[in-house]
Amino acid sequence: MEKIKTDLLVIGAGSGGLSVAAGAVQMGADVVLLEGHKMGGDCLNFGCVPSKALLASARVAHGQAHAAAFGVADQVPQIDFAKVKDHVAEVIAEIEPNDSVERFEGLGVRVISEYGQFLGPNEVQAGDHVIQARRIVIATGSSPLVPPIKGLETVPYDTNETLFENREQPEHLMIIGGGPIGMEMAQAHRRLGSEVTVIEGAKALGKDDPELAGFVLEALEAEGIAIEEDAIAAEIRGQAGAIEIETTDGRVFKGTHLLMAVGRKPNIERLDLDKAGIAAERGAIKVDDSLKTTNRKVYAIGDVAGGLQFTHVAGYHAGVIIRSALFGLPSKQKTSHIPWATYTDPELAQVGLTEAEARAAHGDRLEVVRFDLDHNDRLIAERKAKGLIKVMVVKGRPVGASIVGHQAGEHITLWSLAIANKLKMGQIAGMVAPYPTVAEIGKRAAGAYFSPRLFDSPRVKKVVGFVQRWLP
Structure with a gap:
């Protein structure tokens, strides 16, 4: 020893x-x-890295099948699922030396x-x-986390620790759990050609702003993903290739493969x-x-x-x-500036308080600023102009931000910076973003905070009128 x-x-x-x-x-x-x-732990081997690599393959396949709007003929993607998993493994291997x-x-x-x-x-x-x-x-x-569902011990299933090893494409993947992991894997497998059913005991993406989560769920359902909410799994039965899930209210769902994604x-x-x-x-x-x-x-x-x-x-x-x-110096954690993102298409991101949390905490002092992404020229050019940013503001300072849309995970970082450093909306409005970029949505949201103060204010108009009369 x-x-x-x-x-x-x-x-x-x-x-x-x-x-x-x-x-x-x-x-x-x-x-x-x-x-x-x-x-490298879970993130490198079974989580963040392989899941984003799989989503990247799925995004390419989806792009081939939906190119006509850009003047490029749609093509049915020819998917080699084993090679998709090779891509995932190669991405892990490229990052692995760092860890x-x-x-x-x-x-x-x-x-x-x-x-x-x-x-x-x-x-x-x-x-x-x-x-x-x-x-x-x-x-x-x-x-x-694998909950003690009746019959589960007799049925083959995957978790994120085994999912990325599978080289045969599921014909019909059933996913128990409608959180970020479940929804990301649902979209990835659907775009790669599998039928997908998500079974969620409460509300899918239930930890996020419900209005913004609705954008994501609508998009996933439009791609053919069945999302079953308020469906608590009571019993699982069957065998590989023929699995049934019965919920507490008597609904029965059938598929060929099962992914458990209920939490950690x-x-x-x-x-x-x-x-x-x-x-x-x-x-x-x-x-x-x-x-x-x-x-x-x-x-x-x-x-x-x-x-x-x-x-x-x-x-x-x-x-x-x-x-x-x-x-030996004092140091404490805080969570108010910690962002998170769900990497579906569209992406969903949050930092600080949601609208509901901010209303509960700040009452009438809260102002909610909204900017629809269909006003962003870069997103219009790329035909991705669907989404929304909401910023929760108290006394001129953001206390939370919610974004749904293209690259939402990238753009939530501005608001994390603002909250971490107690910046005011005026400082965000003073930022200059190159045109045309998606990054303009942050500045435009800050501008939306000041617009009614400047353009709808009789006092401002009176002052401008007075100054104009006296200017040489």
Whole structure:
């Protein structure tokens, strides 16, 4: 048994863990990193990267079939599903070196390819190694949540951890779960030629603004995706190629393949948290605003800490705790400026408060600014001018923004910047965007905030009239 002493031990080599390890070692800390599965974690291997690669293939296929509006003949796409999955694998392989053991060892990190479990408050065992660390970061991420539905244990199904390995195209894919993962995979498989049914126990895309989510759901249904809401799966039966799902209200859906996409659960089972005095609540590690656990020498970041489950949140958490763990300085997380996006076509993005949340929080002080994307010239030129941006404004400052439309995930970043830095709408309006770009929608939304103040104000008109009479 090898005993190791280190400044910082990082458990988990997903987005957050890798960011902490890389940052800490380059600032002079001695760092040990544990990963018992794949470097890069869920995002690289089973989540963000492969799903966006699959969506890219689907977008190309859809473009071939819908080109006539541009003066190019429509073509029925010839899809080789196995080669689509080759494309997905190649994308992963191209990014993989950035997250590899070799790269991190080259930076000076001691990488141990084992899972870790606590032996005490500052001691962790990983295989034949016992590591004692001044500070420990838990970054073990999350796994697919598979609910205990009657009969599921006898029926073959996929989660995001197995879906991208399939090289045979599903004839009819049924997806339980109408959140971002479910809806992205629904559209990807439909555009690649599969029949798709989404079965959602509540409302599809239910965490987003319902008005904007409606744009996405309408588009997906127009492409032939069946979206069944308020449909709670009660029993699953059948076999590979012939699966039935019966819901609590007696509806029965039939398909050839099944994807479970109902959510995620934090990975805490292997850790033996009790031995380190680390508390958990609601299935995740309990942390305070500084991301410290109930053991003050241990931090938890990313999905395992509960809260928003996004790769970029884990990366953000890494920056928060490096200040504290390496320099002993106070540092706290906040969530008001954290954006998220669903990468369907059209995309759906949010930062800060939705309209409903803002109304509940701010009442009559709230102003909701709207700008329809069908007024953006670049989107008109590309025949993608369908969508909407809403900005929630209180006392001249944005407190939330919602966007649905082409590249919404790209354009929500402006509003994240504004909220993070407490910018005013006047500063957004002062921005100059090149013409014609989709980025103009941010400036136009800010302009919509000021338009009634300038163009519908008798006082402004009176002042302008007075100045004009006296100007030489």
